[in-house]
Every structure is written in structure tokens, then in C-alpha cells.
Amino acid sequence: FLSTSNEAVYKVFNETACQFSGQTCKPETFNSSNVTKLCPDAQCLFAFYGGETAYHKYLIILQFFNVFMFFWLANFVIALGQVTLAGAFASYYWAFKKPDDLPAFPLFSAFGRALRYHTGSLAFGSLILAIIQVIRVILEYLDHRLKAADNKFAKFLLSCLKCCFWCLEKFIKFLNRNAYIMMAIYGTNFCTSARNAFSLLMRNIIRVAVLDKVTDFLFFLGKLLIVGSVGILAFFFFTQRIKLVQDTAPPLNYYWVPILTVIVGSYLIAHGFFSVYGMCVDTLFLCFLEDLERNDGSAEKPYFMSPDLKKLLKKTNKSQTDA
Template sequence: MLISSKPFTRRCFPALGIKGNEVTVGNSTDFQDGEGRTVQAKDLLPAVKNATIVAETRIVVMKIFEDFTQSWYWILLGLVIATILSLIFIVLLRFLAGIMVWVMIVMVILVIGYGIFHCSMEYVHLKNAPGANITLVELGFQMDLNVYLHIRQTWLAFIIILAILELIIILLLIFLRKRILIAIALIKEASRAIGHVMSSLFYPLLTFLLLAIVIAYWAITAVFLSTSNQAVYKVFNQTECPYARRTCNPENYTGTEMAIQCPNSQCLFAFYGGESAYHKYLILLQFYNVFLFFWCANFVTALGQMTLAGAFASYYWAFSKSNDMPACPVFASFGRALRYHTGSLAFGSLILAIVQVIRVLLEYLDHKLKGAQNKFAKFLLCCLKCCFWCLEKFIKFINRNAYIMVAIYGKNFCTSARDAFFLLMRNVIRVAVLDKVTDFLLFLGKLLIVGIVGILSFFFFSGRAKGVDLVPNLHYYWVPILTIIVGSYFIAHGFFSVYAMCVDTLFLCFCEDLERNDGSAARPYYMSSTLHEILLKNTEEPAVSSPSSPQEEEVPLRTQKASME
């Protein structure tokens, strides 16, 4: 349809106006759509509003892209600093585990406290600023996110969030103060294990590389699937034309009746579509591609977990740590996982991938039914999404411990998952008070690194660092700050995931050691005497033994190797 228009951000928009109390386009309140129907000018308002949002979003995206081009080298420097801090923290944990844990706890509290102090100062500073007392509801959604930083309510929200986080951490530390001492002992043992297997710190780089390959393969396949349909071409006209938006063939368009009657028109590509049989199955193929992506990504993650578990298990089940351990424990464990346990890795990752694809299907249905008015359907869909989220978390927990048991004994996935589950259930108190407390302390370590790097990047990019004249000229200084914070978290998570896997492996080996051995000369413990004394003294749970169990005759592979030697 041809209507009066005006340029806006290099696009043609309807020339809407107000004449009296009516909306007009040009000088008319209605117009013909070219097919004999009359359209009211006011009916264009929703479309113009949405198009304006799209245009403004495009401008913001371009500004963000320009900020990345201006600050990418500073972002890389920030990520390098996060990597160095993570390495320093890991090395210090190796020699000063107890001191570093308490320093980490105090530093996290101080960093969050400084965040509360800074937000409070900004809140007070904006007290008499014009327009600062407007509420976020009145402000609405703004494409320029810097606007929110000039509103007092934004800083008040930051203060409340940080204060709640600080309170939760302090309360957890108060209630878990006795368990922290036990967790420190487990972290010390993990530090010794990592000291004997230092190459494990760099294994996450291989996992990251493999995941990058999987993501790239999935993305390329998705693009090929989306563009492998028939290309649809339509007539685009600059003047009035009865064949506007009709399909055409660009190869012989110039000699057709459409081109003769509309000399200023062109036959241009519109979209990929058509009525081919392949088009009917395109969504199914895309879902299949997503399923393969989840399966391969879970397989890569499972391979890393089993490799690290095998390396740390070889440390635990060695009487003499320097003599009985293999020369390259990570490489040896990686080879065993690929040679003997590929089926277990594939089966465990398959179960997890099926659950994740079901969650994607539920999200797809939720998107399709967003406009439905059936309250029961929405409630049922919400319940299903919640149940499958919990199921995914449970399967990840079971898979992680099953891979540890596979690395120790070499059994199949189902048997290892059953043995790991019942072993943890027999030691459920230790799981609650030791393993999870250790995970909490390692999470505080991630927060500390992210907080330090985030504060440094904030002072640099906001121009508040005195004496620094190298700040790039940016549209939004929060773009590189958020990028560095997110990247720093993933970097810290990569290093601390090795520690977490080490702790989980040693903890499962510890529980297994208690059930297999009694500390006598015939059946000595493999754990260190310090770890044995602290864990048995403080967990307030006697060692569980089941001599009548058929599993009593099972011996870990590391023990078998030591006995043979």
C-alpha cells in the first residue's frame, strides 16, 4: 500500500498526525490498502510503536557494538587479570588453605559491604537532583540504560539486593561456623591432591575448546537448516503496482507482464519458505539439532568430570603418593575414559539431554500459548516446567557421582549410579554438612574474584580512577564492566570447578574408604591421618560397615593396581 511517509532512522514511517481529535496519515483519517479495503489511520499506531522500538533497539545495539570495538583490549586485560587472580588464589590455597579460606570470607563480606556503601552514597548524592525521585514504574522501559543510573530508586534497589545477600552470607557463616573447620580440612586435602596433579588446573581449557567446537557445529547446522529451504522472491515496487508483493522468478522477471506494467519494480529475495515436503519437517529437524547439541555438550562435560575424577581417585587410592601414582594422571585418566567408558559417558549424557530437550519443548509450548486464556493449561505447564527443572538438577547430581564411581571401579553407568546413590544416602549427614559447605566456600571464592575485578573495572571505565587518562570514549561504560564481570565469573568457575570435582571425588572416596576398611594392619585406611581424625570427630556419625553386603568384596582399581605391584 502507498501512504504518506516520513524518514526515521533511515526507514520510511507513516506520516501520522493529529487533526482535531482524530489520528491522520497525511491529511486523511483513512486510506485504501490496495485490495479494496479501507484502513483507519489509528490502526497504524501499534505497528508504528513496535517499529519505533525496533529502530531504537537497533541504535542501542550499534552503540554497544561500537563500545566493544573501543574497549575490547581493555576487556581482554580484565579477563587476564581475573585469570591471574584465580591462579594466585588456587596456588595460595595449596599452601595456606586455612588462612585463605578465612581471608576469602572476610574479603567477600568487605567487598559486598563496600558495594552497599557506594550505592548508599549515590542514593544520597541524587537526593536533590532534578528528576531523580521519579519511580521506575513511571519511568518505564528505556533503551538508554544510563537513564536508570540517575534515578534514586535504582540505587535503592541495589542497596536492598546487596544487603539481603550480605545478611544471607553472614547468617550462613554463623550457623555453619563449626562445619567450616571441617570443610577447611577437606579443602586442604584437595589442595594436596591438586599439588600432585597440577595439570588438572589446565584441563578446563580443553573442555572449553571442545564445547566451542560443539557450539560452532550446532550454530552452523542451525543456519544451514534455516536457509536450506526454497528461496521466495516477491515484487517490490516504488510506485503503485497491482502485482506488489506477489511471488516472482528473478531469472526471467524482466520479460514478464509484471515487469512491463510496473517498470520501476524489482524481483527481490523475501524469505526462505515454500510448500516443499522438507518445509513441513523443518521444526522437527531443528529440535533434533538442539537435541544433538545438548547430547554432545553433556558428553564433553561428562568427559571432563570423569577425567578429573579418575586423576584425583588415583591420588586417593595410592599408598605412596609419589610412587603409586601414574606419571601423567590426567592424561592416563583421559585415555581410560575414552577407551573404556565412552558408552557410560554417552548414556549418562543422553538421559540428561532428553530431559533438557523436554524443557525446551515446554518453553516452546509456553511461547505458543502465551496468548491463551486457559488458566488450567498455564498452571499445568508451569508445574511441568518446575518438575523437569528439578529432575534435571537431580540427574546432574547423580551423573556427577556416577562418573566418579565409574572412574574408581570401571563398572557401567547404571551400576555406578546405583552404588553412588546408596553410598551417599548411607552418608547423608556428611553430604549435607561437609560437601555442600565446601561448595559454599568455593562459591565465596568465585564471588571474591568477580567482586575485585568488577570494582577495578568500574573505577576504570567510569572515569573515577584518579590519574588514569587511558579511559576509552564509550556510549555505555557498563557494557565492558558487565562483560568483564560475566567473563571473570566463568574463568573463576573454570578453575574452581577443578577444586569442586576434587572435593567431590575425595569425599566419595572417603565414604567408600570408611566402608571398605577399618584402619587395621590388614585393611588400613587410604585417607590421611589428619583427614580421618577431623572428619570422624566432627561429623558425629560412626563409620558404616556392611560386611554382609556383596559389595564388600569389591576393591577400587587403584587398590588392585597397588596390590599387584
């Protein structure tokens, strides 16, 4: 007697193996029926259609492998975009005579350099982040499985591990982002770029903290302004309160559904655009810190920063002063 979750297969077994006894193979009622008396060796077992294979045996491992590969590829694509943007913005900063020293196509040039020289470093950096993210997924899976268990120590340990790996993921994302910027500037490998970026940021920790908080606040205001404006416009449009397009908007019973859809879409688009500005700010900031440490304004080591920034910091190049 065989039972399976597949109804079609269940009928096949039911109409063949169970015909001689007139009984139905159901695991819920099998032990209480008289089948065991008629057939002492009969059993009602769950069976895979076609038998259990290695795929069914290691199914959960393969699912985690798919999740791992998804995280790895997604992080690689994000890293490739970050290095490309960092290379384009860095080429602008390190051009001594702007815009004469700029390359013809800075974005395409940076993309070509990233694919030609930094593919392995990008794969390594995204691999580290993917491993941490998969560990977080495993912890969430264990937390879901242990919800029914009344073990406070295990729940406390899982909560601590989840918090630690969340902080570690944020730190690795921050480190990778700055490592990719140093990689785009100097062309060094991932480990060297990460070490140099971390050392540079630690030497200027106060500037980093101030710039990070100010830019986060400004980006938050920008996103709030865009999402709020689009949401208000969508509300007046779908409620037919704009006379110019009153006939265009269809009458809706639940107008909040398209309004919320427009708000979510506008937030995602605004987040994508502001992420480019955020990469620009971080790249120019690291270039600025490198400029201050490498150069002193002399004729041999002139500053590469813009004239407005030199004026703000009261920095001048000696060649310009003498002229």
C-alpha cells in the same frame, strides 16, 4: 497468482502471471479486487520457492533434532571432563604412599581410560540428560504458543510439568556426576556406578548435606570475592582513577559497558575454575566414604586417607600404631 515472502520471487510472478490483468497478487487485497471477475479460476496462494519439499514439511522436527544433538554432544563433553578429573583425583586418594604411588601423568592417564573404557557409559548418561533437556525445551515452546490462549488449566499443567522436569534435570545431573566418580574409581558401567553412588550417598545423607552446603557457601564467597575485586579494579581503570595507568585507559562516554563485560567474563572464568575444585571435593568425599566402609585400619585393610584426615577423625592404621 502466487505470493511469497521472498521479494525477488514475488516480482518474477508479478511481472509474468499478473501482466495480462494489470493486477498485483497481494493476499490482503486479493479478495476485494476485481481479479476474480476477470479470471474466475485465479487464486492468490503462498508458495515456497521451488515448491514444498520434505525438508519444509518436517522443518520443526529437524530443528528439535538439532537441539537434541547439541544437548547430547554438550553433555557428553562435560561428562568426559568430569570422568577425567574424577580419575585424576581418585588416583591421588587411593595412592597409599603419596606421592610415590601416583602415576606419572594422572590427568592424561584418566583421559585415556575414559576414552578407552567409558565412552559408551558417558554417551548413555549424557543421552538421558539430553532427553530431559529437550522435553523442557518442548514445554517452553508449548508455553510460548499457548500464551495467547485463555486456558488456565493448560497453563497450570504446563507450569507443573516445567517444575517437575526442572527438578528431574537437577537430580539427573547430581546422579550422573556421582556415577562418573564411581565409574572412574571402579571402572564399572553407568547403571552400576549410578546405583552404587546413590546407595553410598543415601547411607551418608547427613554428611552429604553438610558438605554440599558448606562447599557451596565457600565457592560462592570465592566467586563473589573474585568478581567483586575485578569489577572494582575495572571501574577504577576505565574511569581513569589509577594514576599509574591513567594515560593507558581510553576516555569513554559509557564506561559501564566494558566494566559489565569484564565482570561477566570474570564470573565465567571463576565458575570454570571453581567447577574443577567442586569436582575435586566430590571425588575425594566419595573416596573417603568408600574408604571408611571398605577398610577398618587393620594391616589387611588400612585406611588410604591422608594423615591429617585420620588425625581429625581419630582413625589410625594398626601397622602404624604398632610401629
